[in-house]
Amino acid sequence: MKVTLEKVQNEDEEEAIIRAVEMTEEIKSARELLENNCRSIPVSETSGESGSGTVMLGTDKIYYTESVDKRTYVYTKEKCYETKYRLYELEELLNSNFLRCSKSLIINIRKIRSVKSEINGRMVAVMLNGEQTVISRSYVKELKKKLGV
Amino acid sequence: MSKIKIIFSQTLMISTAILFGLGVQAFFYMLYGNGDRISWQWFIPLSIIVTAFLCSVPTLLLLDEAESSKNFTIRQILHFLCVLAVLSLCGWLFDWYDSVSSYLFVLVMYVIIYVFVCVATYWLAKNDEIKINDALDGVRDEE
Secondary structure (H helix, E strand, O other): OOOOOOOOOOHHHOOOOOOOOOOOHHHHHHHHHHHHOOOEEEEEEOOOOOOOOEEEEEHHHOOEEEEEOOEEEEEOOOOEEEEOOOHHHHHHHOOOOEEEEEOOEEEEHHHEEEEEEOOOOOEEEEEOOOOEEEEOHHHHHHHHHHHOO | OHHHHHHHHHHHHHHHHHHHHHHHHHHHHHHOOOHHHOOOOOOHHHHHHHHHHHHHHHHHHHOOOOOOHHHHHHHHHHHHHHHHHHHHHHHHHOOOOOOHHHHHHHHHHHHHHHHHHHHHHHHHHHHHHHHHHHHHHHHOOOO
């Protein structure tokens, strides 16, 4: 898609017009990103309730994403969703608040309550909702770098 | 590739540790007035590097990240015993000790260095934990 940037004098004049043949998921995401300063990804609920179709989930709601048996799950404070994205795709899609912390897990740094080191060099991250995830030894260095430690 | 890197860095560290042990031994010889007895054969430096490399190989036992802490403790004990076996065998092959007392000295040095490395690693990890938790305070979302 052709993207044009036109400079304006003040914030009141700022406007984004998207000219498209149809509304796609990507355009929806772009719109939400511009409107809320937050990217969204299409996910579907895993609860199995009838009528649970695809919904857009703001990435700021995500606690962590996990890949299990070639399926990718997205966890929020209380819910679990499934997404069509593979973990490596999410890694590119998600912003700098997210960190790959093992081969099958991407974690939202802003949702970590605390970390605890283990005897084997790994760290356990306690999330704001009380869930615990493991940060592999090789990714602890990356976490420190990201936090400027 | 990363495993080769680990083995290489471990070889360097263990070589340094053995040289340290040798240095301490020489220091005690000198303290007790036996400084003139200190002499090393031509193959000693090479034997240190070979031993260090063989001692670094059991490190592969500790690299499985999927293991639980309990299993890791078992692996750590296995690692300790493997390295001790390699050290004892190499010491015997390279003629590092001429009596039971000199073997005991090597043994004590090994235990001291092993415990020191474990404690230092634990301390560094705890230090990282504190620093990371402090940094997280600044970026954490409101619940």
